[in-house]
Amino acid sequence: MKRRAFVRSTLAAAMAAAVPYRRPLLAHFQAVSQDAPNVDAITGDGGQVTLSGSAITDLKNRLQGRLLLAQDEGYDDARMILNPSFDKRPALIAQPTGTADVRSAVDFAGENNLLLAVKCGGHSFSGKSTCDGGMMIDLSAFRDVRVDPVARTARVTGGSLLAQVDHEAMAYDLVTPMGTVSHTGVGGLVTGGGFGRLARRFGLAVDNMLSADVVTADGQFWRCSANENADLFWGIRGGGGNFGIVTSFEFRLHPMQRRVVGGQILFPIELARDILRFYAEYEARDDLTLDFMMVAPPGGAPAMVGFGVCYSGPESAAERVLALVRSLGTPIVDGVQGMDYVALQQSGDTTDPRARATYLKSGFYPELPNGLIDAIVDGFDPAPNRTTLVFVQQSGGAIGRVANDATAFSHRDAAGNLLAITDWAFGEDGSEHIASTRAYWANVEPFMQGFYTNDVTLEDTAETINANYRENYPRLVDIKNKYDPTNLFRLNANVQPTM
Ligand SMILES: Cc1cc2nc3c(=O)[nH]c(=O)nc-3n(C[C@H](O)[C@H](O)[C@H](O)COP(=O)(O)OP(=O)(O)OC[C@H]3O[C@@H](n4cnc5c(N)ncnc54)[C@H](O)[C@@H]3O)c2cc1C
CATH class of the missing domain: 3.40.462.20 (Vanillyl-alcohol Oxidase; Chain A, domain 3)
Known part of the structure; x- marks a missing residue:
C-alpha cells in the first residue's frame, strides 16, 4: 500500500473507533469544533437562565440523538404537537435514541432547573408536551416494539406509538389494549390509564403493564414492577408523567383473532x-x-x-x-x-x-x-x-x-x-x-x-387536580417527594412535592 493511502486508511480506522456508534463522522467533528451559541431559557418556576454554548455543546456530544436549537433544521417540525394551537418554541429540543440519551437530557434539564416538557405522540389536549423557552425531550426517535410470542409479552420503548404495538402483537394473534387513534403515543396514553376498544374485556392499558424502566429527575435509572420499586410502579400506572420518563414498558399480551x-x-x-x-x-x-x-x-x-x-x-x-x-x-x-x-x-x-x-x-x-x-x-x-x-x-x-x-x-x-x-x-x-x-x-x-x-385542561387548578386523584393523592405525593422532589416533571396533571 502506498504510504499516503496507508495513512488515510489508518486515520479513518482510528477515527471510526473513536466516535460513538452510528454518529456520522462529519457531524461529530462539527459538534466538537464549534461551540453552540449561548441560549436564554426558562426555569421550571418561570425564572430566566442563560445556557452557555459550551454546556450545550457538551450535551450535544453526549447524545447519540440530535439536539436542536431554534436555528437548526428539523426544529420547527420537532417542536409541534398534534394541536397546532400550541405553537410554542422550546429553547432546545433533545431527541434521544435510547435510555443513555434520556439520562443525559434529564440530567441537563435538572442541573439547569429548566422548564421541561416530554413529548411522545404529542396528543396532549392541553399542550403539556411542549413549552416556551424550556427544554423539550422529544421521544419520537426512540420507537421500538419487540414481541415475545412464547411468553406473551411486548417490550415497548417510551416514544412508541400505539400503531406499532398493535401491528407487532397482531402478527402473532396477540393483543394488548391500547387507545382508539393509532398515532397516539404509548408514553402519554399508558401513564395516565389508557382507554380503548378492548378495555372492557382486558382492562385499561395500565392494567396490562407488567414492568417498566424509568429515568427519574436525578437521571437515575429504575426498573419497576409489582416486586421491584413497587411504589414507582404503582405511581406510573395512572399518575401520568409526574415521576420520570418511562423508557421501556413491558405489557402482557392476550390471544385474540385478527x-x-x-x-x-x-x-x-x-x-x-x-x-x-x-x-x-x-x-x-x-x-x-x-x-x-x-x-x-x-x-x-x-x-x-x-x-x-x-x-x-x-x-x-x-x-x-x-x-x-x-x-x-x-x-x-x-x-x-x-x-x-x-x-x-x-x-x-x-x-x-x-x-x-x-x-x-x-x-x-x-x-x-x-x-x-x-x-x-x-x-x-x-x-x-x-x-x-x-x-x-x-x-x-x-x-x-x-x-x-x-x-x-x-x-x-x-x-x-x-x-x-x-x-x-x-x-x-x-x-x-x-x-x-x-x-x-x-x-x-x-x-x-x-x-x-x-x-387535564388549562383551566384546571392545583385544587381540582389534587382532588381528582381522590384517595390516591397522599400516596402520589409521597412518591413525588421521593423521585422528583424539585418537580422537574411538572408539565402534566401535576402532583406537587411537599418537601
Ligand atoms: C386524537 C386523540 C385520541 C385520543 N384517544 C384516546 C383513547 O382512545 N384512549 C385514551 O385513553 N386516551 C386518548 N386520548 C388522550 C391521550 O391519552 C392523551 O392525550 C395522552 O396524553 C396522549 O399521549 P401522547 O404520548 O400522544 O401525548 P404527549 O403530548 O406526547 O404527552 C403527554 C404527556 O404524557 C407524558 N409522557 C409522554 N411520554 C412519556 C413517557 N415515555 N414517560 C413518562 N411520561 C410521558 C408527559 O407528561 C406528557 O406531557 C386521545 C387524544 C387525542 C388527541
Whole structure:
C-alpha cells in the first residue's frame, strides 16, 4: 500500500473507533469544533437562565440523538404537537435514541432547573408536551416494539406509538389494549390509564403493564414492577408523567383473532334521547365496546347519533349480539362489519393532523340518570364552521373489577368518560367554539365525578387536580417527594412535592 493511502486508511480506522456508534463522522467533528451559541431559557418556576454554548455543546456530544436549537433544521417540525394551537418554541429540543440519551437530557434539564416538557405522540389536549423557552425531550426517535410470542409479552420503548404495538402483537394473534387513534403515543396514553376498544374485556392499558424502566429527575435509572420499586410502579400506572420518563414498558399480551366486528353506526340525531336511555339500561358485555357519540361535522351536514362499535367475540355470534344496537332505528350510516383489528384501530386516524385546532372538556360519570341524558342532548350546539362532537369512552367491565387504589388510576367506578370536543380550521378565531363548549359543559358538569388525568385542561387548578386523584393523592405525593422532589416533571396533571 502506498504510504499516503496507508495513512488515510489508518486515520479513518482510528477515527471510526473513536466516535460513538452510528454518529456520522462529519457531524461529530462539527459538534466538537464549534461551540453552540449561548441560549436564554426558562426555569421550571418561570425564572430566566442563560445556557452557555459550551454546556450545550457538551450535551450535544453526549447524545447519540440530535439536539436542536431554534436555528437548526428539523426544529420547527420537532417542536409541534398534534394541536397546532400550541405553537410554542422550546429553547432546545433533545431527541434521544435510547435510555443513555434520556439520562443525559434529564440530567441537563435538572442541573439547569429548566422548564421541561416530554413529548411522545404529542396528543396532549392541553399542550403539556411542549413549552416556551424550556427544554423539550422529544421521544419520537426512540420507537421500538419487540414481541415475545412464547411468553406473551411486548417490550415497548417510551416514544412508541400505539400503531406499532398493535401491528407487532397482531402478527402473532396477540393483543394488548391500547387507545382508539393509532398515532397516539404509548408514553402519554399508558401513564395516565389508557382507554380503548378492548378495555372492557382486558382492562385499561395500565392494567396490562407488567414492568417498566424509568429515568427519574436525578437521571437515575429504575426498573419497576409489582416486586421491584413497587411504589414507582404503582405511581406510573395512572399518575401520568409526574415521576420520570418511562423508557421501556413491558405489557402482557392476550390471544385474540385478527378479525373483529367494528365500525360506526349512526342514526338521525332525533333519536339521541332514546339511544342514551338504551345506553343507560342495556346489559353490557365485556367483549362489546359501545362508545356513544353525537357528531355534527363542519359544513352544516345533519348531526347524527350512535356508537363506535368493537365486538371481539366469535364473528358467528356478531349478528345476534349487535341486533340490539341495529334495532334502535334506521341508521344513516352502518359501517359495522367484520374487519382486521389493526385497520379498525387506524380508522379514526387524522390524515392532516395540523390542519385543525381543538378544544375539549371532559369528565367521568358514575351513572346516566335522566337529568344527565337531558343535559347531554339539550345543550348540543352544532355550527357549520366547526366539528361538534360529544363522545363517551365506555368504562366498566374489566376496568371496574380493579380496586380504585390498586393503581394510581382512581376512577374505576365510572360508567364512562364523557368528552365534549370541538375543532375548527387552524388560523380561524376559535373563541366562539370554545365558549360554546364551555356553555355545554356547564350543564353536564354537575353530574361528573372528576376527570381523566390525560384530559387535564388549562383551566384546571392545583385544587381540582389534587382532588381528582381522590384517595390516591397522599400516596402520589409521597412518591413525588421521593423521585422528583424539585418537580422537574411538572408539565402534566401535576402532583406537587411537599418537601
Ligand atoms: C386524537 C386523540 C385520541 C385520543 N384517544 C384516546 C383513547 O382512545 N384512549 C385514551 O385513553 N386516551 C386518548 N386520548 C388522550 C391521550 O391519552 C392523551 O392525550 C395522552 O396524553 C396522549 O399521549 P401522547 O404520548 O400522544 O401525548 P404527549 O403530548 O406526547 O404527552 C403527554 C404527556 O404524557 C407524558 N409522557 C409522554 N411520554 C412519556 C413517557 N415515555 N414517560 C413518562 N411520561 C410521558 C408527559 O407528561 C406528557 O406531557 C386521545 C387524544 C387525542 C388527541
